[in-house]
Amino acid sequence: xxxxxxxxxxxxxxxxxxxxxxxxxxxxxxxxxxxxxxxxxxxxxxxxxxxxxxxxxxxxxxxxxxxxxxxxxxxxxxxxxxxxxxxxxxxxxxxxxxxxxxxx
Numbered sequence: 001x002x003x004x005x006x007x008x009x010x011x012x013x014x015x016x017x018x019x020x021x022x023x024x025x026x027x028x029x030x031x032x033x034x035x036x037x038x039x040x041x042x043x044x045x046x047x048x049x050x051x052x053x054x055x056x057x058x059x060x061x062x063x064x065x066x067x068x069x070x071x072x073x074x075x076x077x078x079x080x081x082x083x084x085x086x087x088x089x090x091x092x093x094x095x096x097x098x099x100x101x102x103x104x
Contacts (some may be wrong), residue, residue: 006104011094014087021104024085027051035103041096048089055082 006043016024021049025032036044056062059080094103 004104006088006091006100006102008091008095008100008102011091011098011100014091016088018083020084023081024088025104027081029085035101036092036095037101038099039094040095043082045089045092046098048085048092052082052085052089055080055085 003015004018004021004090005015006021007013010043022032028047030036059078059082061080061083
């Protein structure tokens with residue numbers, strides 16, 4: 001199982017499973033590896049916020065602590081794109097404010 005690391009020089013990094021990262025990259029029309037310059041980030045932030053909003057409507061998030069019936073407790077919990085994308089969105093915002101690139 002491969003991992004992809006999105007990283008900024010001083011704003012930290014986000015590590016994702018390769019398949020999940022590829023899904024996010026495809027949604028943003030980004031290549032399998034590359035760099036995002038600060039000038040590109042406002043558009044990507046807007047697009048990622050839209051993707052997250054659409055995914056939240058299509059796939060409501062169920063938090064384990066919200067389950068109350070015993071039968072619910074045995075149901076598998078699925079992590080949705082909106083949850084996986086949130087740390088990348090925060091990294092984009094921090095990197096933009098620091099005028100730094102993100103590489104992966």
